[in-house]
Amino acid sequence: MKKIGLTLLTAFMGGALALGAYKVIESKYADNMSFEEKQKVYFTSNKTAPVVSSTGSLDFTEAAAAVTPAVVHIRTTYSNPADAGQNPLEQMFGDMFGQRMPQRGPQMASGSGVIISTDGYIVTNNHVVEKADKITVATNDHRTLDAKVIGTDPSTDLALIKVNAADLPIVKLGNSDDVRVGEWVLAVGNPFNLNSTVTAGIISAKGRNIGIIGSENNDDDNPFGRTRTQQAQPKLNKAIESFIQTDAAINPGNSGGALVNTKGELIGINAAIASHTGSYEGYGFAIPVNLAKKVLNDIKKYGTVKRGFVGVSFRELNPDIAKDLGINNTTGLYVADLVPGGGAEQAGIKKGDIINKVEGVPVYESSDLQERVGRLQPGDKINISVLRDGKEKNFAVTLKADATPNRTAAVSKSAEELFNKLGASFQPLTPAQKAKFHVNSGVLVTQVRPGRVFDNFEIPVGSIITSINKTPINSVADIDKAITNLRNGNVVISGYYPDGTNFSNMFQVQ
Structure with a gap:
């Protein structure tokens, strides 16, 4: 009896130590860990029954149950109707990318996203959130949360956004290199505003380059609907396309949603369909998760993608x-x-x-x-x-x-909306950068999104933001606090241009 009691006590203490170690690691090192490393720590300390690939009986219930809670519905609002016009992506593929709904007053759109970190980081498509003044996320358990854009990468059509929440369900990151043509997959998203919709299909092809990202020239006779016309002369193209093709049903509103294997692992981010009607015709395309991992980790760590x-x-x-x-x-x-x-x-x-x-x-x-x-x-x-x-x-x-970095693609009065309105991404200054500009505080502007405040005031990438509303800025959290406490509806941004010239710009919150 004593032996049994000792065994139970040992097991209890071991579990407590493991949980305590997880919490210490989570709190102390989480900010410096990649999303994949954070997930390994999470799943090591939160054991769940393995999702068994059951393609033999064509039963996808386990995979669907594992993924659906972590796929969210993203709704965006555009205060200026001109900003909400269709971008080339939408023109090429009907209105699949964002499900535009023309109306008077503020323009609205919707898409999907995938939670990849328990502390609120969500991956979606760039075209779902670009130029949005307000972004809200509806979770599977019917919560509605405001979101801010951490950064975007138009070259891959990916974006990283964040909500202020904890202990969120996540989708396990898979390995897109292991994907095989012919294997079963599930597409999870919110087509036509139908929340948490799951469809099934197979991998039809890998490494598809369909000329959609960054395209401006269209060919109406192209079998993909409307895609970029072939260039007669070669040129450097910063767009990166290597889509996973699937015949799982994808429709307007699925953009940014999850493509998962039968183990419930994320292998792609749904991004496009080939269609003459704007709805499902059997050809869907997803961004491989192995490419997305690098992009998202860079955005979180640097505010932009180091390519x-x-x-x-x-x-x-x-x-x-x-x-x-x-x-x-x-x-x-x-x-x-x-x-x-x-x-x-x-x-x-x-x-x-x-x-x-x-x-x-x-x-x-x-x-x-x-x-x-x-x-x-x-x-x-x-x-x-x-x-x-x-x-x-x-x-x-x-x-x-890249020798010529892009100025790329992020008023109601919430901090998230104002953050999106600024349209920039930031990285804390190093001691060397502080010494160079002779400042005690500041963040580096790593990305500027077109049509937003930083773009309009011509504050370029490489600028230093030292204060907002006379509040010293050292981090993104400091920016959140500064724009939450407005003075007469004005936001004053002060800092230095890359050449060392100082500036102070003010804009009025509408």
Whole structure:
């Protein structure tokens, strides 16, 4: 009897120690952990019954039950009707991206999002939240929370937003590299304002580049509805497309929702459909979660995405282009030009080379290279193989930072709305930056979204914000506090431009 009691006491103490350790780790190191690391700690300390892949009997109930609580309904409001006009994404694919509802007064839209951290971080599409003055999130348990944009990445059509809440349900991050064509998947979202809708299908293809992100030229005869017209001349394209294609039913309002495998693991963020009608026709596209992990972790840590570039422009080979170029190779990427001083040039890659492998994996389309590079940082090395004079040569290319960073794509009086109205992302200053600008406080502007306050006042990326309404600013939390306590409805932003010139701008809250 004593032995049993001792065993129970030991088990109890072990569990208590594990829980205590989890809480210490969670509170002390959480801010510096990636989303994947935070989830590993969470699931290690919160054991749940494993979700069993049950494709043999086509029973998806366990996966649906695991995911649905963490998929949210996002509603956005636009105070200026001009801001709520359709962007190129919506024009190309009906109104799938945000489900616009024309009306008098404030314009509204809706989409979906996926909770990936118990403390309120949510991934969605950039096109769901861009230019929004107010963002609200409706959870599966019928709570409504205000959200703020932490940062966006138009190059991948991803955005990270946050709500002020704790102990939220999350979707477990999966591994999109393991996804196989033909496997069963579920799409979870809020199509046509129908909350928590689950549909099933299979993976139809991987690595799809459909020319939708950042496109302006359309071709009405294209089988994808309306997508970018093929360019006659090659050019550098910062958009990263390597979509997972699925035939799971995706409709207006699904944007930003979850694509999960039968284990309930997130493998993609639903982003697009190919349709002539704006509704489901059998072709849906999701952003691979392995690409999303890098983007979201960068946004949380730096306020923007630190992206490395190979430094080449290329043409995707096919028989017609190969004939035009007078070459025999019909697959791979033909190097049409090099960025002077870029990683590819420094490594020894030349014009006329044909990129045929990246990290030993064959390259057939541009997405095979772009998605792999998109996961890396400036300074990382990537192994690229090329065909030159009929022989294969291997190069270790060191990725370089973009020399011309984008000013990219974030009044009611809530802090979240004002934060979104500012339209910028921030990062705390380092001691070296404080010394350079001779300041004791401040945050660095890492991203500026078009049409918002920072863009209108021409406060560029690289500027330093030292105070708002005479309140010293050292973090995003300080910004929240400063804009919550307004003086006569005015917001005064003070700081320094990148060249060291100081400024002080005021705008009136409507």
